[in-house]
Amino acid sequence: MSQRADTATRTKKRAEPESAFGAALVQLRRNPGAIFSVVIIVVVVISALGADLIAPFDPNQQDLSMRLMPPGSVDAEGHHRWLGTDALGRDVLSGVIHGTRISLTVALSAVVLGLGIGLLLGVLSGYYRGWIDTIIMRAVDVTIVMPFFLMALVLRIALGPGLGSIIVALGVSGWALYARLVRGEVLSLRNREYVLASQAAGANGWYIMMRRITPHVIPSLLVFASLQVGVVIVAEASLTFLGLGVPPDVPSWGTMLATGRDYLVRAWWVATFPGVAIVLTVLSLNIFGDWLRDVRDPKLG
Amino acid sequence: ACSPPGAGTAAQGGDGGDGPFEVTLLANADPPDFDPHTPGADEKANVVMNVFDTLTVLSPDLQETLPSLATEWAAIDDTTWEFTLRDDVDFSNGEHFDAEAVKFSVERIMDPDAEVARIGYSFPTLESAEVIDETTVRIHTNVPDPIFPERAYALDIVPPEYTSSVSESEFAMNPIGTGAYTLADFVPGQQIVLEANPNYWGEKPEVDRLIIKPVPEASTRTAELETGGADIIKNAPVGQIPELEAADGVHVEALAGRRIAYIGMNLLPGGEEALQDKRVRQALNYAVDVQLILDTVMEGYGDRTATVFRPDFTGFDPDLKPYPHDPEKAKELLAEAGYGDGLSLSIQFSEEIFASAGEVINALAAQLAEVGVDATIEVLDHPSYRSVVIDGQEANEVAPLFAWQWGALEPSADSLINGTLETGGVSAYYSNPELDDLTQQARQEMDITKREDLYKQIQALLKEEAPFIFLYQIPDVYGISDRVQFSPRLDQYVIAKDLKRAE
Amino acid sequence: MKITLAILTRIGQTIVTVFLLVTVVFFLLRVVGDPAELMVAPEASRDDIDALRARFGLDQPILVQYWNYLTGLVRFDFGMSMTQNQPAGEIVLAHIAPTLTLTVLSLVIGVPLALALGVVAALRRGKLIDIVATALATLGRAMPNFWFGLMLIIIFSVGLHWFPASGYGTWGQLVLPTVALSVMVVADVTRLTRSSMLEAAQEDYVRTAYAKGAGPARATVVHVLRNALIPVVTVVGLKTATLISGSIIIETIFAVPGLGWLLIRSINTFDFTLIQATVILIGILVVITSLIVDVLYTLIDPRSRDVAKS
C-alpha cells in the first residue's frame, strides 16, 4: 500500500531531465556564486583554447636580461609585463595563460581516463556482482590504499617522462573512486523496475548495462568529475612540486609554482599568479559542481 | 635573527657566549649509516668527518696535504708509501690507536668477503698495509701512485678491537673513531647530535655540540636559517641566495665547488649521428653563453671552466680559455657539418643533478635554439636518471645530450676522466684511444712536471674534441648564521672543530 | 555472535587487501629498475653492484624473490633496508608516531571546526556566513597544500617568528603542519556537513519534531545534526586514510619524520624493501582506520546495528 503515496512524493521530488535543464538556467540567474564560477570556467577554457592568440608572449621566450621584473613593469623593448617575469625572463602572464592549456589538458584527460576505467569496472562490478565484483572491489581497495605518489613515480618510470605518464598516473589512481561511486549507483539501479522490464523484453546483460544503466549513472558521475577535475589540477601541481610531474619547459601552473617557490620572498609574483589561477579555477569547478548537484537534486535546492 | 618562542631547539643554547656552544646544521636527509667504509660518503660526511680521523687531511682548498694521524710520510719506492703515526692518540672508547689500526682499516676496506659493499673503489691503487712498528705503517700500491697521501684523506681509521667485536650494523650505527667529536644521539628523521670528544688528541674545539637535522625541502631550510632555527645550511636554492644575502643575522659564504657541471653527449655507436661530427660538438659549445647563465640564473655564483678541469687540479692550464659565446661561429660550424637547416636533439636531466638544473637547462636550450638546435627537454626523477646514465651504456637509453656532474675529491682529474671520459667509465659515453692513452700515462707518471704536461695535453685534446658542452664549477653556497664563523671547504665538509664563535 | 563474525570477515578482507597490496607493490617496483645500480656510488665498479645484488637476493628469479618476501612477511620480517643497515620493519615503526600525531591532531582540530562551520552554514543557508564558510572550505580544497605550507612558513616563521618552520619534537613544531593538514580536513568535512545537514533537515522526522513542539534549535541539534553526522563519519574515516597516506608533502615541507617523509625518502633512494615496508604499514593503518570507522558507524547509526538481532 505504501507505494501509492511513495510515488506521489516522488513526483514532487524527482527532477526530470528536460525540465531540470530549464530550471537549471533559471537557477543560474539566481545564484551569484554559480555565475562567478561559470564566468571563470569560461575564461579558463577560452585561455586554454586561444592561448596562442591571447598570450602577449611566447611563454617559453626567455630573456635573461629581463628576469624577475615585477608586475606592471615595462621591459626594455617597451612591452608591458602585466604580471612580471620569472627567473629566466619569461612572461608570467603568458605562462599563466598557456599553463591553462596544459593544466586543463592534463586534468581533463586524467579525469576522462579514470572515469572511463571506473565507469566500465564499476558497471561490471555492480551489475554482475559475485566474483567479478569481489575482484574489482579488492582492486579498488588496493588502489585507494596505495600511496598516490608511489603510483605516480612507478608509472612515470615505467612509461617514461612526459605528459602522457602523468595523465596515466593521475587517471589510474583516480579510477577506484569512480568505480566505487558507479558501483553504488548501479546496485540501486539494477533492481529498478525499468531494468527488469528491459530484461523481460529479452535484453541481454550488455544491452542493459549500456542502455538502461550507464546513462543513469553518468549525470552524477559528471557532477563528481567536475569536482575531481579540480582535485586533479591540484594533484598535478603537487606531483610537479615533488619533481614527478610536468617537465619544467612545459608551461603548466604546477611547474610555475614549483619553480617559483624559490622566489616566494624575492619575487612573489612568479608563484603567486599561477597559484591564484589554480585556486580560482578549482574554486569555480567546486562551486559549479556543487551547483550542478543542487540542481540535479532539488531536495537540497 | 631572533629566536621563535617554544622552538626549543638546541641552536640557541650557545648564544650567551659562555654556555656550551651549539651549532645546528641542516642536511637534506639522514645518512643511511655512519660506517666510513661503506658507500654514501657525501651523505655521511657530516658525521664521519667529525667522528673519524684519517692519516692525512687536505687543506680547505685541497691543495695541501697536511698531517693528521700521520705526522709525516714518504715514498719508499715506486709502489710503497711509509707513514709515521702519532703515538698519543686513543679512540673515544679508550682503545689505543696504532699501526695495527691502520692495517685493520685498510684490510676492512679491501675485504672482498665483506657482508656489505665497501668503498674499495675509492682506492684503485691500494694493495695492502704493512705494520713496521707501532707508529710506522707502509702502504703498498699495485701501480705507482704519486697521490696516495692525498687519497689517504678518505681512509678513515676505525678501532680494530671494537669494530671486530660488534656486528656490521651495530658499528654502522654506533661509530667509534679518534675524531674531535663523538656521536651522542641519533633520532632518525629528527637529529644527530655530535659532542666534543673530551679525550681528543688535538686542540679542544670551540663548538661543543654539532646538531645535524634533516630537512628535505630547501625552502624550509632557508626559512629555518632566517628564523634562527639553524646555523648552517648547504646549497640553498640559488634563487634564494639574494634573499639570504639580504636577511638579518645571516650571511652567505660561497666557494667554487669541487663539482664540475657539464652537458654530456652520447657519442657511443648507436648514439646521435650528428654528434659524431666534432664540428657539431664545437658548435654546441660556441652556441651557449655560460657566463650569462652564471650571472643571471646562478645569481653570479659558479665559475666557468674551459674544460672539466678545476683550477686546483694537477696540470690545470690557466691559459686554455673557455669556448667564447659565438652564435655565428656555431651556425657556421653547423652549416659546415651539414646541419645548417637545424638539428633536433633531446636533452635529459634530473632536477637534482645540480643546483637550479631546470632553469640552467632551460636557458641552455633557449640558447641552443638560437643557433638552430632544437633541444627537447626531458626531465627524469633523479634515481631513474642515475640508473639511465650510470652503467647505462649497454641499454643506451641516454639522450644525445645529458646534464651531468662529477666531484673529484682529490686535486686530480684522474677520477673524473676515469668515470666520465675514459673508455668504459661508469658514466662515460665517449671512447677516444688517444685520451685513454694519455690518461693511463698520467696516472702512472711519478714525475710531477711530466704529469702536469700530460694533463695539459689532455685539456687541449678535450677542448678540441669537445665531448661535452663544458659548463662550470658548481658553486658551494652556504647560508650561515652571524653567530658562527665558518669558511667553506672545497670538499664541502663541515668540520666542526674548524668552526668558531663569531666575535 | 554475528558481530564477531562481521569483524572476522573484515579482518579477513583486510588481510586479502594487504596481501594484494604487497603483491602489487612488489611487482610494480620490479618493473621500475634495479636498486643495486641506484644505491652504489657512481664511482663503484660492476663487481660492487653484483655483490650488492647477491646480498639482497636480487639475482634470483623474481618469483623466488617474491616467495621469500612473502614467507618473511609471515614472520613479520620485512627484510633489511637496502640503504640503511637495519631491518625495514624497525625503521618504519620508528616513523609511525609523527604521522599519527599529526593525523590525530589535525582531526581533533579540523573536525570540530568543520562541523561548526558546516552547521552554521547550513542554518544560515544563503546568508553571508554561509557564503564565507563555504568559500573558506572550498578554498581549502583549491589550494595546493605545498603552496599553503610554504606560505605558512613564510608568514608565521620567517615573518612573524611565531612558530618554528620545521622539525618534530616540540609542540611549537607541530603547529604549522597541523594547520596545513587540518585545512584539508576542514574543507571536505565542512562541505559534507553542510549538505548532509540540509538533507537531513528535509526528512520527515524533522517535521515530526516540529509537530511535537520542538523549536528550531532543538530540531536542528537533536534531530538534524545527529543524523547528519552519519555520512560525515564515513567521510572523516576516508579523510583519515588520506591524511595518513597523503601527508607526504606536508611532512616533506615541514621536515616531519613520519611515514610520508620516509616513503619519499625511500622512493628517492630506491630502497625497495623500505618502500614495501612503508606502503604495507600505511595500508594496514588505513585499513585499521576503516575498521574503526565501521565500529563508530555502528555506534552512531542504530540501523547498522541490527545485523546482530533478528
Next chain:
Amino acid sequence: MSDDVIVKVRGLNKQYRARGASGISRDLVHAVSDIDLDIRRGETLGLVGESGCGKTTLSRMIVRLLAPTSGSIEFDGSDVSSLRGSALKQFRRRAQIVFQDPYASLDPRTTVGESMAESLVHHGVGDRAERRRRVAEMLEMVGLQASHANRYPHEFSGGQRQRIGIGRALILKPDLLVADEPVSALDVSVQAQILNLLRDLQKELNLTVLFVAHNLAVVENVSDRVAVMYLGRVVEMASREEIFANPQHPYTETLLRAVPTAHPRNRRTVRLNLGEVPSPLNPPAGCAFHPRCEIARSGLCDREPPRLMPVPAGAADHQASCFLRAGEGAEPRTAG
C-alpha cells in the same frame, strides 16, 4: 477453457540472502516456500496477500525474472524453471509482466515508443517501420495516442504510464500476463480505468492473467479464481465466489474482516485483534499463521506447516492449508 492448465507450479521455493549493513550476515529470507499453483488457460487468477508475503517474488519467478531456489515451473507443458540464454528469451515472448510502480518501471531517459518497441527489437520482430506501426497500434489499444510514442515518461500521469506498461507487456502478444499490483499505486478514479482496460484486453487477446493485489475488492472485481498468500505460502485457493462467500482459512477470514466497509452504516462495532505479521526472516514453526489464529491448536498447528488440501473435504475446487478446517469433514466446526 476450464481444465487446461498453462502454468503449473510445483514445490516452488525462493530464498533470499538478506545482507546486513556490514554486508556479511547470512540470514535467509524465505520469500516463497513450497508453492503449488496452477493457472488455467484464459482465466484471471487473483493473488492477494499482505505486504512482504512474497507476491512479487512469486510473480517474477513465473516470468523467470528471478530464478527459483528450488521447485519447478511448467509453462505449456515444458519446464521453464531452469531455462537460460535463447530458450529463456523464447519463453519471454510468451510470458510478460506489468510492474507495480508506474513511475519506476519506465526508463525516464527513453521515449515511450522506444520502451514499447524494445521487446520487438530484442526478438527481431519486423523492421523499423513495422515496429513503429505496432507501437502506434498498441498505444491506441491501451487508450493513448500514436503520437505519444515520441514523448518521455515524465510527460504522463501515473495512470497513463501504467497503460504504457501494459502496452509494452502486450506488444509481443504473450499468452500469459503477470500483473504485479498494477493499480496499487494509483488513485481510485484511475484505478478503475486501468482495471476496465485490463478486463477488455484480456477478452480481446484471450490472455491468461495472474493478477496480484493486496486489495481484496480489486481482486474480487477482476478474478475468476483467487489465491491467498501468507508469509511465502499459498494458504487458500478457490473460485472467486467460494473465497468471498465461504472462506476456509482463518487468515482469509481475517483479511475479509479487516476490509473497510462500503457504507458507514455497516461499520464494524467490535474491535479487531489481529496481531502482527511475523518476520519472514524467522517464520513461526508449523502453520505460519498459528500465532495469530483464533482457532489454532497447540501441538497440532505449531508442529509442521500444513499443505493445501481440499476443503471442505472432497471439495473439487477449493483448497486451503489448515489442519483444522481440512479435518472438518470429521469434526464439527467449532468457531464462527
Next chain:
Amino acid sequence: MTDTTLSEMSGSEGRASSEPVLRVRDLRTRFELPGGDFNAVDGVSFDVEAGRTMCLVGESGCGKSMTSLSVMGLVPSPGKVVSGEVLLNGRNIADLRPRELQKIRGSEVSMVFQQPLSALNPSYRVGTQIREVFTLHRDWTRAEQTEAIIARLRDVGMPDPEARLKAFPHELSGGMAQRVMIAMALACEPDVLIADEPTTALDVTMQAQILDLVAELQKSRGTAVVFITHDLGVVAEIADDVAVMYAGEIVEKTGVEALFDNPMHPYTKGLIKSAPLLGAAGERLVVIPGNVPNLADVGPGCRFASRCTARIEAGLTACESHHPQLREIEPGHSVRCWLYDDTAPVAGSGEEA
C-alpha cells in the same frame, strides 16, 4: 495529572458542544515556483468539534496534506499561508509568536503522518522520542515521564511496552511504528489530532487495527480529529463529517451518511462509484474520465468541468467560465457545483455581467 481535567474543561465540557475546537476559515496556501505559482490550498474552510472526526478525502495532490500542515503552521518553504484563519480554541494561530506556536504544537494540536517509519527519527529509541514531548510540554521528573510513556504505549495496544521503550524505529513493523506515532501525538492529550493518511502505508489488517485505535482513543478523550485519507472505505469506517477536496478546494462537505447516501457533487459520485466494492464482483467499474488538472493553470471555471459528464447531461454552460461557490444545499450539506445552484449564469452572461 491535572492536565486531563484541564483539557477536558477546555474541550468538551467547558464549551458549548456546538463551538468547534478547530475552525479553519478560507485558508489559502500558496507555492511560488519557477514552473508557475499555484494555491495548493485554495480557500478551504471547515470546523471540527470536540469528539468528532472530520475526514478530508481526495485524490493525490489535491492539497490534503498542505491543508493539515497549514493548520500546524508547518508549511514547507517555498509554500506560504497567504490568507485565511486557523482558529484553535478561538485563537488564530497566525497571531501567535513562534514560541507560543511551539507550545501549542504537540500539546493542543498534534499530528500523525503517513509514513510512520520515516516520521520517526531513526537514531533515537522510541521511548526517547515520546519522552521529548513531555520534556517540551510538561514539568515532569524522569520517572513520571517514563511512567506516562509506558501508559501511552499501553493505550495504543503496544504489547510489552516496557521493553518496546528501548526499541529503535527500524526494529518495529509499520503498524507498530504507527502506534508509536499515535502514542506520541496523544501524549499530551491534545484537543485536536490531525492524522494525515495514517493507514495508507499499512496492510489491511494493520489498518483496521489503527482505525479502531483512533476511534477508541478519540471517544475516550473527546479529541477532535481531522483524518485525511483517499480511501472512501476508511471514511465510511471512521468519519463523522466529510469534506471532499478537489484541486485545492473543498467541493462537498457533509455528514458521512449523507455523503454515501446522497453524494451530490459529480466528482464525489464518481469517486464512490469508481472504487470496487466487496461483493460487487466482476462489474465494470464506473470511470471518471480524464485527469486531475495541473494546479498551476486552472481556468476560471469549475476545476472539475473538463471531467464532468453530469454537466453535459444537464446542459450547463457556466461551468467552464464561472467558478462555483460552496453552498449549503441541504442543512449540513454543502456542494460546490452549478448543478445545485439556481444562480448559475447562462453561457455568455459571464461576460455581460
